[in-house]
Amino acid sequence: MELNNLKPAKGSVKQRKRIGRGQGSGYGGTSTRGHKGAQSRSGYSKKIGFEGGQMPLQRRLPKFGFKNKFRVEYKAINIDVLQNLADKHSITTVDIQTLRDAGLASKNDRIKILGNGTLTAKLEVRAHAFSKKAIEAIEAVQGTAVKI
Numbered sequence: 001m002e003l004n005n006l007k008p009a010k011g012s013v014k015q016r017k018r019i020g021r022g023q024g025s026g027y028g029g030t031s032t033r034g035h036k037g038a039q040s041r042s043g044y045s046k047k048i049g050f051e052g053g054q055m056p057l058q059r060r061l062p063k064f065g066f067k068n069k070f071r072v073e074y075k076a077i078n079i080d081v082l083q084n085l086a087d088k089h090s091i092t093t094v095d096i097q098t099l100r101d102a103g104l105a106s107k108n109d110r111i112k113i114l115g116n117g118t119l120t121a122k123l124e125v126r127a128h129a130f131s132k133k134a135i136e137a138i139e140a141v142q143g144t145a146v147k148i
Contacts, residue, residue: 080117
């Protein structure tokens with residue numbers, strides 16, 4: 001075996017169809033496009049989603065739901081998490097940067113403090129929103145809740 005007598009395996013390579021090259025080729029005449037109609041003509045392209053006249057899927061299914069583009073999503077943080085932060089790092093003020101440094105919030109998060117858990121440390125908490133229960137818990141230990 002040498003480079004000049006290498007061949008692909010038998011049956012692995014097919015000849016391409018030479019369409020529209022006369023009747024003798026077997027692919028002359030209609031050139032595999034059938035008789036008449038839009039699909040036999042050049043420049044034809046069916047509409048996206050066309051299902052042969054059957055009612056297309058995007059028209060069979062109803063429209064559903066509503067997305068409010070003005071919705072504001074908050075990252076929820078409970079007061080027991082603030083207590084853990086105060087215990088670990090012995091801090092008196094908790095703000096957005098403190099929570100980011102602790103890995104509890106990312107750069108663009110809006111933060112809401114929720115009232116789940118117990119708080120014993122006197123903290124000044126700065127956040128975008130607070131629940132009523134959270135404000136009560138913070139103020140019960142002489143802390144302050146400051147809305148940004």
